Amino acid sequence: MKVIDGGITSAKGFYAAGLYAGIKKKKKDIAIIYTKDIANMAGTFTTNNVKAAPVLWNQKLINEFGQGHAIVVNSGVANACTGEIGVVNNKSMAGFVASGLNIDINSVYVASTGVIGKQLPMDIIEEGVKNLIPTLKDDRDSAIDAAEAIMTTDTYKKEIAVEIEIQGKTVTIGAIAKGSGMIHPNMATMLGFITTDCAISKEMIKEVLSSSVSDSYNMVSVDGDTSTNDMVLMMANGLAGNVEITEKNDDYYTFLDALNYINIHLSKAIAADGEGATKLLEINVEGAKTKEQAVALAKSVVGSSLVKTAIYGEDANWGRIICAMGYADTIFNPDDVTVYFETEIGSIKIVENGMGTGYSEEEATAILGDKYIKLNIFLQEGSEKATAWGCDLSYDYVKINADYRT
Structure with missing residues (x-):
């Protein structure tokens, strides 16, 4: 395994963008992660009984389709405890992205983080998505922009990328995460997004993510509070060209080892960046x-x-x-x-x-x-x-x- 200078756009075929739309007072607050090639998807979600609208939306998509093209993320407003209006706004947010990229709305996943109980400013989000889509790129700066746009009380961006070899093919895994407060096992105010060009089946991507999260994100605690919005989403578009991983063989465990390295690295970064933390x-x-x-x-x-x-x-x-x-x-x-x-x-x-x-x-x-x-x-x-x-x-x-x- 080789750690490289990269992030969410390091794997083949993944694009990203992040910018300031006006949801927060001054910092970047909306991001998109996108692949033109349909990706198999997996997700793990908060154990809090109160689940935000985007969590419920994504759980439904994972269960019914298990594939996707895009993830849109806003920071500043959590869209939690917002009733039916929040559900409608979440779907509209996915719709803005689907329309702009000309893809099925059921291939767009949504994440929100920030203050609970506030409604999303939909006019600002719609304009933000319109401005984001033309800027989607697969370069280093775009990955950094996305990593910064998902932050709330974080004091620094959290990203990593690694390369491994599977069947003679170079497979890349990139990831970004946010988290600083309201963090307690299992799955607290953490958002994590992982992209890979590995070819891996729907069944195995769910298995490998669940296994890795158990030993990483679910083992982090900052303050004992479990959030309404937490999730880790993983996308695999298969562009590395390896024979698809469909069982728990040597290739599966090679991939799992690399994924564990990434998720433990990000988990430690989240813990170290706990609100007010000095150690x-x-x-x-x-x-x-x-x-x-x-x-x-x-x-x-x-x-x-x-x-x-x-x-x-x-x-x-x-x-x-x-x-x-x-x-x-x-x-x-x-x-x-x-x-x-x-x-x-x-x-x-x-x-x-x-x-x-x-x-x-x-x-x-x-x-x-x-x-x-x-x-x-x-x-x-x-x-x-x-x-x-x-x-x-x-x-x-x-x-x-x-x-x-x-």
Whole structure:
């Protein structure tokens, strides 16, 4: 696998554009991703019972058709909790793109992110789509424009592209994502869009995306809130020329490994860019009896506000870690738990067999002064493991969310 300088337009046949339409006060706020060749589609969506109009629209398209030509995304207004008007507006947004590109409306997927409860400004969106379509290109700048247009409180764009070889053919996967706040497993305020020129069947693209999301986006927590709008959409147009992947063979797993790399990279970028965050936190659980046990423990620790605040304060308060493990939806033996903090500065064992080690507080504080902190938890119950990502919880998180609409 080779990481390349690219993004959503790196795979053959994909075009993108992003611009400022006027939905937000001044930053880019609408984007389109497009392929002339019909693409097989897969999607994963928020687990929140309150689902925004675009989530419901896309779920219907995935279930009924499983193919598409375009994705249109706006930022600034979520089109969630907007009633029947929101449903109509969502369909109209797809219709603007379908009309402009001369494609079937059922091949246009929609995503929205921003303030909940506001109606989309349809006149602005219609004009924005009209201005976007002539600017669709497959170059680097267009990919960057699209990545920037989907951002809300993000402080930087999130994109990546890789190349792999399948059956002697070069296959490219490119992706962009956004996410900063209201992020908690499973699938929170994250939007992720993945394009590939790999030839892969409808069944296998759904399988590979679901598998990858379970170990990446669904293992991220910033603030414990699960959004109404989250989704990851993946498009595969087959232009790489490989023989279509129709089963879980070596080609499937080669593709899955590359997709995991992309989604984990973006998940970590989202966690590191958590609202007000100063540190990226990685929770590694090893030695679990089952995968489910490892996942439950990792998610519980990464989602703990008390753990997050301790990390912000560079305080090795290990009691909070054990406590968070204790209320996870799983059973384990606390007397078998060992915990380390690890950064580029060094590593320190703070818990062994469920008890404090008498470590140096000064050394622990120094290690926690780094920006990327790994919290490694070892059980003695099996060979399964899981990793989750999050961030610290700072004063700035409250400031950002206290005046989000103002």
